[in-house]
Amino acid sequence: MANLVIAEHDHGSLKAATLNVISAAVEIGGDVHVLIAGHNAKAAADAAAQVAGVSKVLLADGEAHAHRLPENAAAQIVAIASGYSHILAPATPYGKAVTPRVAALLDKAQISDIIKVVDADTFVRPIYAGNAYATVKSSDSVKVITVRGTAFGAAAKTGGSGAVETLAAVGDTALSSFVSSEIVKSERPELTAAKIVVSGGRGLGSGDKYREVLTPLADKLGAAMGASRAAVDAGYVPNDYQVGQTGKIVAPDLYVAIGVSGAIQHLAGMKDSKVIVAINKDPDAPIFSVADYGLVADLFEAVPELAAKL
Amino acid sequence: MKVLVPVKRVVDYNVKVRVKADNSGVDIANVKMSMNPFCEIAVEEAVRLKEKGAATEIVAVSAGVTQCQETLRNAMAIGADRGILIETDAELQPLAVAKLLKAIVDKEQPQLVILGKQAIDDDSNQTGQMLAALLNWGQATFASKVEIEGGAAKVTCEVDGGLETVLIKLPAIITTDLRLNEPRYATLPNIMKAKKKQLDIVKPADLGVDVTPRLTTLKVEEPPKRKGGVKVADVAALIDKLKNEAKVI
Numbered sequence: 001m002a003n004l005v006i007a008e009h010d011h012g013s014l015k016a017a018t019l020n021v022i023s024a025a026v027e028i029g030g031d032v033h034v035l036i037a038g039h040n041a042k043a044a045a046d047a048a049a050q051v052a053g054v055s056k057v058l059l060a061d062g063e064a065h066a067h068r069l070p071e072n073a074a075a076q077i078v079a080i081a082s083g084y085s086h087i088l089a090p091a092t093p094y095g096k097a098v099t100p101r102v103a104a105l106l107d108k109a110q111i112s113d114i115i116k117v118v119d120a121d122t123f124v125r126p127i128y129a130g131n132a133y134a135t136v137k138s139s140d141s142v143k144v145i146t147v148r149g150t151a152f153g154a155a156a157k158t159g160g161s162g163a164v165e166t167l168a169a170v171g172d173t174a175l176s177s178f179v180s181s182e183i184v185k186s187e188r189p190e191l192t193a194a195k196i197v198v199s200g201g202r203g204l205g206s207g208d209k210y211r212e213v214l215t216p217l218a219d220k221l222g223a224a225m226g227a228s229r230a231a232v233d234a235g236y237v238p239n240d241y242q243v244g245q246t247g248k249i250v251a252p253d254l255y256v257a258i259g260v261s262g263a264i265q266h267l268a269g270m271k272d273s274k275v276i277v278a279i280n281k282d283p284d285a286p287i288f289s290v291a292d293y294g295l296v297a298d299l300f301e302a303v304p305e306l307a308a309k310l
Numbered sequence: 311m312k313v314l315v316p317v318k319r320v321v322d323y324n325v326k327v328r329v330k331a332d333n334s335g336v337d338i339a340n341v342k343m344s345m346n347p348f349c350e351i352a353v354e355e356a357v358r359l360k361e362k363g364a365a366t367e368i369v370a371v372s373a374g375v376t377q378c379q380e381t382l383r384n385a386m387a388i389g390a391d392r393g394i395l396i397e398t399d400a401e402l403q404p405l406a407v408a409k410l411l412k413a414i415v416d417k418e419q420p421q422l423v424i425l426g427k428q429a430i431d432d433d434s435n436q437t438g439q440m441l442a443a444l445l446n447w448g449q450a451t452f453a454s455k456v457e458i459e460g461g462a463a464k465v466t467c468e469v470d471g472g473l474e475t476v477l478i479k480l481p482a483i484i485t486t487d488l489r490l491n492e493p494r495y496a497t498l499p500n501i502m503k504a505k506k507k508q509l510d511i512v513k514p515a516d517l518g519v520d521v522t523p524r525l526t527t528l529k530v531e532e533p534p535k536r537k538g539g540v541k542v543a544d545v546a547a548l549i550d551k552l553k554n555e556a557k558v559i
């Protein structure tokens with residue numbers, strides 16, 4: 001039995017979520033191979049070979065993978081799929097775009113967003129915005145899986161000694177092409193991997209206030225910054241700040257929810273945090289039902305005071 | 311250009327579902343059902359494309375129980391021209407839905423299929439990508455902006471870290487994210503008009519599709535409950551708790 005992990009990377013290095021997927025693959029058991037489909041991506045392949053638990057890295061380096069288009073990635077994965085019992089990818093926008101395509105081409109079901117490995121055929125996954133956990137057993141010969149990163153520890157970046165094997169990259173399917181990207185570079189830790197997250201909701205009132213009030217606190221705590229959908233919709237922050245059922249899933253050591261009411265869709269994205277703090281002026285806000293420490297206060301007074309006293 | 315919009319009937323997003331006592335599933339008896347919010351956005355986008363002159367006909371498709379007719383009427387009230395119900399009581403998993411939709415696409419020959427990115431009941435986020443694979447079409451997932459340009463669609467997609475724009479050759483698949491648009495409310499006259507629109511019913515067997523599930527649900531459980539916390543009196547008390555009790559700062 002061997003598992004194929006579809007790496008998410010930027011050609012030069014591995015994205016953190018890949019390390020969690022490798023942990024899930026190790027838990028399933030058997031050899032763990034990692035596929036790097038990229039362009040000039042030798043550095044990412046070398047990084048993958050160092051990761052504890054990885055026995056082989058497959059590097060498919062070619063133009064077709066320069067922009068990580070899902071059509072080309074899926075074609076690459078299907079070309080090497082035989083021999084693998086499990087194909088796993090992170091449940092990130094990239095993994096979610098590619099993996100179902102692979103599953104359908106192989107005529108297999110996909111098991112989305114697993115949070116636990118019961119055995120090689122059986123997995124636990126949240127449904128209904130995390131209001132229920134389903135244990136599902138697959139009858140397929142190949143299990144195609146996406147992994148919720150926060151549910152598995154990150155594999156150690158070093159200690160492995162995998163061999164890097166070069167594959168022929170597939171040609172361009174020419175079904176889609178890359179036009180442009182607007183990626184916001186941030187000095188802050190990545191939201192899904194951060195130890196502390198400071199998150200703001202509609203209570204902040206505007207983008208300017210969001211930044212003015214939350215940045216000093218996030219700076220003091222070395223935190224990543226997140227938001228509710230209402231804050232994103234209102235344009236306070238970009239879309240990739242959104243925490244929740246349909247945004248990012250986070251599970252930091254400390255999650256500070258500020259001016260967030262705590263709708264079930266928001267809770268779905270953060271209720272596995274170790275410690276939750278809520279600051280809200282409404283004592284009945286549902287966020288308090290999941291908060292370890294609740295402070296009923298006007299955030300415009302409490303948050304600057306908190307940042308100052310830390 | 312014909313646009314196909316698959317719409318799913320799901321438990322309304324405001325309902326907090328309960329796990330059944332025997333752990334066989336969630337209790338959806340007597341619970342409010344609605345169109346999946348992402349599917350509403352898909353219908354709205356198709357209607358806007360028609361209003362702009364880029365689309366000529368919108369066909370809504372739903373797979374599931376008889377009551378999915380309500381979901382289709384709802385789509386027609388927003389502006390879909392007609393509906394197709396693939397009627398079955400069987401449990402449908404995304405791969406089976408994708409196969410059913412492929413059979414409809416083969417018949418209807420649309421240039422564009424717009425689906426929701428995710429159904430808020432199973433939270434699978436699979437069907438659109440699977441359909442794209444089965445058709446060997448291009449896909450643009452988690453769309454926040456769609457422009458039709460000649461034989462292609464220019465789509466801005468939500469990705470980690472921001473946005474990415476791709477050009478997909480038509481025919482193609484698009485899945486919607488929340489910020490693509492805000493669906494209009496169906497007006498009463500449009501609801502009345504929708505009742506008279508054409509709604510065809512087919513069965514999975516008519517389409518030659520085997521919908522047998524590949525995944526068996528062994529049990530469904532409540533997630534671990536967080537134990538209720540405490541309210542602190544002021545900022546100083548909060549800092550004290552975080553430092554000395556929780557030890558997270």
Ligand SMILES: Cc1cc2nc3c(=O)[nH]c(=O)nc-3n(C[C@H](O)[C@H](O)[C@H](O)COP(=O)(O)OP(=O)(O)OC[C@H]3O[C@@H](n4cnc5c(N)ncnc54)[C@H](O)[C@@H]3O)c2cc1C
Pocket residue numbers: 200201202203204227228229230231242243244245246247248258259260261262263264265266269279280281282285297298299300323347348430
């Ligand atoms: C299909 C679907 C998917 C969704 N997915 C997500 C998701 O992934 N993530 C998500 O977050 N939401 C999601 N939502 C939206 C969700 O239902 C809520 O609408 C949203 O989370 C509310 O955001 P909020 O808490 O910021 O705003 P509100 O609910 O408006 O809450 C604002 C809070 O701020 C407090 N407040 C106001 N002023 C102050 C002040 N001066 N001091 C202190 N407190 C103050 C108020 O008391 C209130 O509790 C989804 C909805 C749908 C339909």
Ligand SMILES: Nc1ncnc2c1ncn2[C@@H]1O[C@H](COP(=O)(O)O)[C@@H](O)[C@H]1O
Pocket residue numbers: 315316317318319346348349352371372373374402404407424425426427428429430432433434435436437438
């Ligand atoms: N039974 C169904 N009938 C019609 N469309 C569906 C059905 N199931 C899924 N879809 C479509 O696929 C999208 C994603 O669903 P899922 O892959 O289940 O998360 C939905 O938003 C719908 O557009």
